[in-house]
Amino acid sequence: MLNYKRYKRVPVLNYPERQWPNKEIQKAPIWCSVDLRDGNQALIEPMVVEEKIEFFKLLVKLGFKEIEVGFPAASQIEYDFLRTLVEQNLIPDDVKVQVLIQCREHLIKRTFEAIQGCKNVIIHIYNSTSTLQRDVVFDMNREEIKQIAIDGTEMVKKYMKGFDGNIQLQYSPESFTGTEMDFALEICEAVKDVWQPTVENPIIFNLPATVEMTTPNVYADQIEWMSTHFTDRDKIILSIHPHNDRGCGVAASELALLAGADRIEGTLFGNGERTGNVDVLNIAYNMFSQGINPELDIENVNEIIEVYERCTKMDIDPRHPYAGKLVFTAFSGSHQDAINKGVHALEQRKSPYWEVPYLPIDPSDLGRKYEPIVRINSQSGKGGVAFVMDHYYGFKLPKVMHKELSDEIQAISERQGEVSPSQIMDKFREMYINAKYPLHFRKMRTEDISETVEGYDTKVVLTYTFKDELKTIEGFGNGPIDAVKHALCNQGGFKTKLTMYEEHALTTGSDSQAASYIELMNSETGERAFGVGISSNITRSSVRAIFSAMNRLFFRKK
Ligand SMILES: CC(=O)SCCNC(=O)CCNC(=O)[C@H](O)C(C)(C)COP(=O)(O)OP(=O)(O)OC[C@H]1O[C@@H](n2cnc3c(N)ncnc32)[C@H](O)[C@@H]1OP(=O)(O)O
Numbered sequence: 434m435l436n437y438k439r440y441k442r443v444p445v446l447n448y449p450e451r452q453w454p455n456k457e458i459q460k461a462p463i464w465c466s467v468d469l470r471d472g473n474q475a476l477i478e479p480m481v482v483e484e485k486i487e488f489f490k491l492l493v494k495l496g497f498k499e500i501e502v503g504f505p506a507a508s509q510i511e512y513d514f515l516r517t518l519v520e521q522n523l524i525p526d527d528v529k530v531q532v533l534i535q536c537r538e539h540l541i542k543r544t545f546e547a548i549q550g551c552k553n554v555i556i557h558i559y560n561s562t563s564t565l566q567r568d569v570v571f572d573m574n575r576e577e578i579k580q581i582a583i584d585g586t587e588m589v590k591k592y593m594k595g596f597d598g599n600i601q602l603q604y605s606p607e608s609f610t611g612t613e614m615d616f617a618l619e620i621c622e623a624v625k626d627v628w629q630p631t632v633e634n635p636i637i638f639n640l641p642a643t644v645e646m647t648t649p650n651v652y653a654d655q656i657e658w659m660s661t662h663f664t665d666r667d668k669i670i671l672s673i674h675p676h677n678d679r680g681c682g683v684a685a686s687e688l689a690l691l692a693g694a695d696r697i698e699g700t701l702f703g704n705g706e707r708t709g710n711v712d713v714l715n716i717a718y719n720m721f722s723q724g725i726n727p728e729l730d731i732e733n734v735n736e737i738i739e740v741y742e743r744c745t746k747m748d749i750d751p752r753h754p755y756a757g758k759l760v761f762t763a764f765s766g767s768h769q770d771a772i773n774k775g776v777h778a779l780e781q782r783k784s785p786y787w788e789v790p791y792l793p794i795d796p797s798d799l800g801r802k803y804e805p806i807v808r809i810n811s812q813s814g815k816g817g818v819a820f821v822m823d824h825y826y827g828f829k830l831p832k833v834m835h836k837e838l839s840d841e842i843q844a845i846s847e848r849q850g851e852v853s854p855s856q857i858m859d860k861f862r863e864m865y866i867n868a869k870y871p872l873h874f875r876k877m878r879t880e881d882i883s884e885t886v887e888g889y890d891t892k893v894v895l896t897y898t899f900k901d902e903l904k905t906i907e908g909f910g911n912g913p914i915d916a917v918k919h920a921l922c923n924q925g926g927f928k929t930k931l932t933m934y935e936e937h938a939l940t941t942g943s944d945s946q947a948a949s950y951i952e953l954m955n956s957e958t959g960e961r962a963f964g965v966g967i968s969s970n971i972t973r974s975s976v977r978a979i980f981s982a983m984n985r986l987f988f989r990k991k
């Protein structure tokens with residue numbers, strides 16, 4: 434049996450004044466990417482300088498204005514990377530580079546050497562403040578831990594004197610979520626007192642869920658409590674830095690935004706320590722799907738995936754929100770049916786809003802234009818097959834035809850598994866369009882007859898083969914379709930009734946084709962069959978559909 438008694442419940446904050454449950458996200462936060470630091474420090478193979486440069490360029494292209502580039506005092510690669518950014522002039526003027534350092538003098542000194550030449554830098558100092566780390570890692574009391582932060586801030590003030598660019602200070606009470614709130618507040622206030630931020634150059638207090646320890650509402654309470662208890666709130670940017678240990682990083686971030694966070698640190702696709710940092714793209718796409726401008730240029734998720742996978746050597750899970758290969762694909766019949774109907778309704782209503790069941794956003798808005806929304810396997814239904822015929826080949830099959838084709842495709846999928854669109858089209862062609870034996874239409878001439886013959890106004894002279902023998906016959910009817918049907922029925926001794934007729938253009942432009950769909954009923958037996966014809970001429974496509982239906986009704990092997 435699982436020994437759950439080994440685990441203590443994380444204390445929750447007693448905070449009944451909370452306001453965040455009544456709020457809504459209204460705008461994008463300040464985004465800060467920590468891919469090149471927190472993400473990178475968790476990789477099996479951390480990125481080399483060239484990979485970091487490529488990744489940095491991607492982040493700039495996506496619109497990140499704050500990018501943590503590493504821990505330059507930690508290793509030569511980290512140091513060299515920042516120097517390369519500076520020396521190759523790769524940091525746009527409107528982008529702040531952020532560097533992480535422990536509150537230790539030799540590391541701070543080295544970091545200031547690394548940032549020489551940068552215009553805008555966020556110096557990010559941290560120390561662990563949680564009850565557990567104070568006890569087992571540092572063996573220090575609250576005052577001693579606070580002193581580390583104060584000393585670190587003073588050291589930054591000392592070294593910034595010889596620096597030309599703009600410095601903003603960020604302080605993280607690391608392991609914040611395991612820290613008593615009054616102590617987290619006390620230590621931040623102590624740092625603030627030393628730093629003396631201004632409204633123009635606010636200090637960033639970054640309150641990390643270094644380890645996600647409990648439910649997202651508790652993190653939101655902690656963030657709102659801090660936000661409402663800070664003094665000089667207008668001189669503070671409240672930043673969050675959630676991890677995803679319980680799989681709730683995105684939820685915790687969203688609730689923390691409601692609770693007053695101004696800024697989010699996270700990574701693309703949630704790379705990072707253990708289960709990762711929060712996935713900032715996920716949050717941004719969530720905002721986008723609510724009609725909020727995410728203020729990131731994320732309209733080509735495939736390009737982001739490509740650079741990410743190459744540089745980090747990590748894969749995106751097929752079910753990853755927005756980015757996974759399968760997240761915009763429906764295999765199951767009822768989902769496909771609803772998507773098929775939803776897409777048609779969208780086209781017909783011409784609404785400016787995207788509203789399709791099971792698809793929270795239009796995949797093409799993320800640059801996922803060419804990926805299949807509907808894939809066909811044994812779980813699929815007639816709506817899915819109709820969707821494939823329409824979306825890949827432009828055939829808008831009449832509803833009454835859906836089942837017959839779908840039954841055939843289902844039989845194939847039960848034998849072989851997934852059925853590709855081209856296999857579906859091949860089957861459709863084989864069943865309907867190529868139903869040209871024994872009756873095969875060749876040509877026809879139509880005449881309007883003013884003096885009606887037996888009440889008909891159209892005469893056709895029809896040439897076709899029957900079992901490869903060429904024949905030319907005449908027929909009369911109300912319009913060419915009726916006249917051809919009568920001609921064939923009289924010639925062959927068949928009695929039929931037309932029970933369905935639909936047609937539409939297949940493509941637009943000068944070489945457009947028409948598709949015609951017909952259902953004929955054998956008036957003696959009640960049996961029915963569909964026929965399909967295509968041609969650049971609408972009359973000819975209808976006649977081909979009649980031939981197809983006649984062959985299938987009277988000559989198909991049962
Ligand atoms: C939650 C996070 O992600 S925090 C960021 C973590 N990232 C990294 O650690 C990656 C880069 N780090 C490194 O490469 C190394 O840690 C270095 C180069 C920075 C420092 O290396 P070292 O000095 O050899 O060792 P280490 O990091 O283990 O330092 C431990 C010492 O620093 C102290 N320390 C740890 N964090 C801090 C801090 N934030 N401020 C001040 N002192 C600290 C510890 O108490 C310990 O002290 P002790 O030696 O007296 O016991």
Ligand SMILES: CC(C)C(=O)C(=O)O
Binds near residue numbers: 608641642
């Ligand atoms: C340095 C801090 C912000 C950190 O990475 C964390 O707490 O996860």
